[in-house]
Amino acid sequence: MRVHQIWKYAPALAMGCAGTALGIVEQEPYGAFFLALAAPMLFKRRQVAAAIALVVIVIGALVVFLSSDGFASITRSAAFLLCALGAFWLVNVWRARADADQHLNDAKLIVESMPGLGWATDAKGNFVYVNPSVVEYVGKRTDEFNATGRTGLEAVHPDEAERVTAAWLTSMRAGSSFESIHRIRRSNGEYRWFHAYGRPHFDEQGNILGWFGTTIDIDERKRAEQRLEESERQLQTLIDTMPVMIWCASPAGVPIYQNPKTLEYLGATFEEIRSNNFGVVHPDDIEGFQSAWAACVERKSSLSLVCRLRYNDGTYRWNRIDASPLLSEDGDIIEWYGTNVDIEELHRTQEELRANAERLTMMLDTLPAFVWCASPDGQPTYFNKPLMEYSGVTLEELRGANGSGFAPMIGSLVHPADAPLLRHRFEQSFKSGQPIALKYRHRLADGCYHLVDCRARVLRDCQSRLFQWYGVIVDVEEERQAQTQLQRAQHQLELATRAASLSELSASIAHELNQPLVAVVTNSSATESWLGAMPPNIERAKTSARKAADAANDAAEVISRIKALFRQSGGAKSPGNINDVIEEACTLLRERISGSKCDLRTHLEPDLPIANFDRALILQVLVNLIQNAMDAMATLNGAIRLLEIRSRFDDGKILVDVRDSGVGLHDNEKIFEPFYTTKHNGMGIGLSICRSIVGAHAGKLWASPAEPSGTVFSFALPLSGG
Template sequence: MIEPAGLFAGLAIGVAMGALVWRRHAEPHIHADEAIHPGDRQAIAQAEARAFCSGVPQVVSYRQRSPRHGWRWHKYRAEPAYSSNVTVRPLVHDPGENWALATSLGETGDAVNAAKIIEDVYGSAFAFDAEGRFTYATPMAQTSLAMTLDDFNEPLSDAAFLDGGDLGWKRGVHPADYDSASAELRRCMRSGTPFNYEYRVLRATGEYVWHRFAIRPARAGDGRVTGWYGTGFDVDVFRRTDAALHESERSLRELLETAPALIWCMTPSGRPIYFSRHMREFLGFDVAAKDEPDVPRLQSLLGAIIHPDDLDRVNERLDHSLRTGEPYALTHRQRRFDGMFRWVETRLAAMRDEAGEIVQWNGVCLDIHDQIRAQDELRQAQDKLAKAGEAASLAELSASIAHEVNQPLAAIMTNAQACQRWLAGEEPNIARARGIVDRIVRSAESAADIVSHIRALFQNSAGPRRSTDLGALVGEVRDLLAEPFAQSRTSLDIRLAPGLPPVAIDAVQIQQVFVNILRNAIEAMAASPEGSRKLRLEGAVERGRIRIDITDTGPGLADPDHALEAFFTTKAHGMGMGLAICRSIVEAHGGPLRANNVEPTGARFTFTLPIAKGGDD
């Protein structure tokens, strides 16, 4: 098999050979460039190149012009050794130039003639006899190497070349390449087989450059090898380019293998074909390890590594991307080599060619398990901090209540004891006791006022009612809860009827109602699969009021009939006051708050708000 650099070089000589084929087959009155159909010349050149550089005959069809029949199809067989029994056009050169020509043609004349045929078109060739002594070399070859024929043939040892001796051309070969190149040349010369080899030669400039040499035997009529002819091609640029490509490929592969991510690739149809080293280490197997008969590789792999609760969602998203070419992104659980499921974020994108066609899918999995756990721990810490704040506020409120109520209760106790003394005497002082009883009544009324004030505080019933744009209020609520929505990956769909009139409300209180209900819904859907957590907030005019419906897709309410009662809760550490306070606020605005479950799953909270009659209400 011819390597790319050698084939490229071979094509160059193939062009030269092809030109000689045209010359050989052209009829006398037809110009050589017109004898072969232009569309077939490249095919002939490639056939000659392959035959010359590989030693294997090549057969090609081509069209040749005939003065009587126009273009006619012919078969051409390109032989590995180019025949030298053709008329060679005389070389044209300036007589003043110092051309070094061969003097010992003799029986090696066929080899020299073949070399001149190559030189005639391409410009560089050489020939040597059956013993390995050079009999011809073009001036270009001698000049570029700064060596003459005498230099090439200078004996460097007593033994002949075929017997292991060395000739002067050894000085023009890189020391690291000479032994292998000379050994291969001796083998070819002994067996009479073509020589194709690449090694470094020393230029006149003092630098070593890579050349590819193609050498063929010239034979007598009895098949005996009478000499050798060939040419050399400078493939240094191709060598360096090829080395650079290999290094680039190695660097890219090393980058993929060492990148701190789980990288994988698929065909355009979705068949996994590559796992990076980190991916293999994470899963504990390579891309083909889970193949099953008659089962697509992608299906068998996903079934082996994706958490059962996430598998349908992963399949659905992958199918969509493969159908549409859209990027894929999903967070799911993936099995590690030890059987543990870890949270990963998977992204997949299509690599396309210049025409926009998908040629490969490239994906990356990021292990975010520790990050998810850290977020959960942070959320738990925030919840504990919030509960601690609630407890502190409750303690402060309790102290305030105790302080406020303690004064009238203390007065009641003191006056009751005094009254008891006035009535316990031998002669009860009814007038004084009556006055003390009046003071007890006033102290009790003061305590009742304090309790009523605290009750009103809990009900938030003392705030001013103002005309409020409901859309703006809902927007503020959405902004307040933006972070919880993002962290929980919950979507909020707001559907307010166009042209809603303003409402007469205490905006702070109603905002608390929205926040409380929406936050409870987010928490209720925490266990639902990602992508199914959806909230819908609707508002429309109904019977002279604004009706609000808030619906989630969570598991629903365990007991809708008692969900709004004080101290009723299904949370492990809940106080059961949030929805009760919401109901009190809504009722203070003249409307009921209702809770019920919806089909197929989820809960809905419904309440109404009064429409403003203009200005403050």
């Protein structure tokens, strides 16, 4: 019962109820007639309605039959029955029509509210209906479509018109479904993609009555597809044209795709590679490759390895192979994607570099020297193997030592006496970039201190900033010992020569004197003999006596000659520069100075005036003073041995200082006395001779204490030279 619509029927019901009530009063079955008509109206289910109506009609006919008598009862009841049935039939037919209209109306609503374009044509293809979307989109009505004679094809994009027409005609002829994807012009002239789909509608005989179809806007999808296609095409182009070998393989490693570059590189077809994947790998590398691949497959991790692949000319070239698996959500490998990069040149360069580095390292490690590098601020960055072994420290330990660089090593391995100087020199050089050249005592593997020669130089970058220090430490102990021995030998030779020449001199003096003395003695004895003979031989005695006197005179002559000889020396004064003499003295004593481990510093005034002096004698004085200075420092233990020679011009005199850093003197005057000495092997005449030489030049020689320790011997020579 359509309860909600009941109010629409209220007057009808009211009138029906009134008629029924009047019929009951009149004992006429009008009520049954009314109910028979109302039931199909009121009941949705037609069977129920029909059943109720038929029951009511039968009851009404019975009522009429029973209320009448005789023939009238039959005719009246038959009339009622026929009228009621006829009325019910009509109502029923009307209701069916109303329902059909209702359905059609619903369908139209559906069609018109569809988002797509809905349409219907007759059997010839003329539009009989288009939904409002079509009108709205194309901007034409059905009759306007049909007016062109080409139905909807007129709005199709010219590029697709032919294809769509052909498809439409084919479908019309065959009576099959029509389907097409094409662009349709919009009212504003813009084309959009649509998917058209039409189905034929047949009558009972199978003749086509018309076509119903929808055309759906798939522009977005189509464009997305196109974009996808475009990007796929671009990707493909990219992959195919990129100068990189790209490939893709199945989870098991069977090649699925190899880009042209790969095929060209390998000089093989895809089928060849597919049939023998590892055929292009160098035989020596296959095993490693396969095991690495298997490991990656098992772990589902990325593959990265370097191996040799056969190039298209048959040679093997080093390649770097990188591959990553594409994993599904379940973690299974879907595909492998990989690239090969030819690193032959790189590999070769690397090999060369490595070989070079190895050679260099080997060279550095086998050199009989210590080699080190340090950063500009003095942090050790490299020690060669011997140095590492000798020093027993690692770079890390040194780096960690508060940035003081070499200090720990200097502290532990350098002789305590040399350590402060070395540390000072290192600090200075690391600040200034001055090269380091220093000899010092370094404890080596045998536990003994060896004299080593340390030399370092800094490499500067293009902006001349300090970049890296390179240094070597060479064991020069043997050389030093050899030199020391040589010096000792030289010294001894010198002594021997001096002694020899002294003894030579004394021998020749003795010989010169002895010969006449022998004559004096023998002749005197002979005189005595002649006189003592019996009888005395006076004549022979006279002769002998004369000969003795002559010989004695000869002896006197010898003495005066020797005196003259000694007087001659020290007379040859000539103009000269005292600096030249100082340098000559240093050159003469160079070996001894370096052997004595003295730090020789000379401060020579460049523009000294020319003085008049005996070069040999002044040289002797300088040599004597320098030797004294070295001797004064010979016994120093650990303290700095500083030997300083200074020349200057002051107050019309040339002044020369020879300074040592020894322990100093007790008495600065007594040392000039002859035969006074502070040395255990000295004669004590050197300084007295020096003083007399300087005195002969009208100069002065004196000694004074130096600060903080030691002695300065100074001599002053007047320009006139005395």
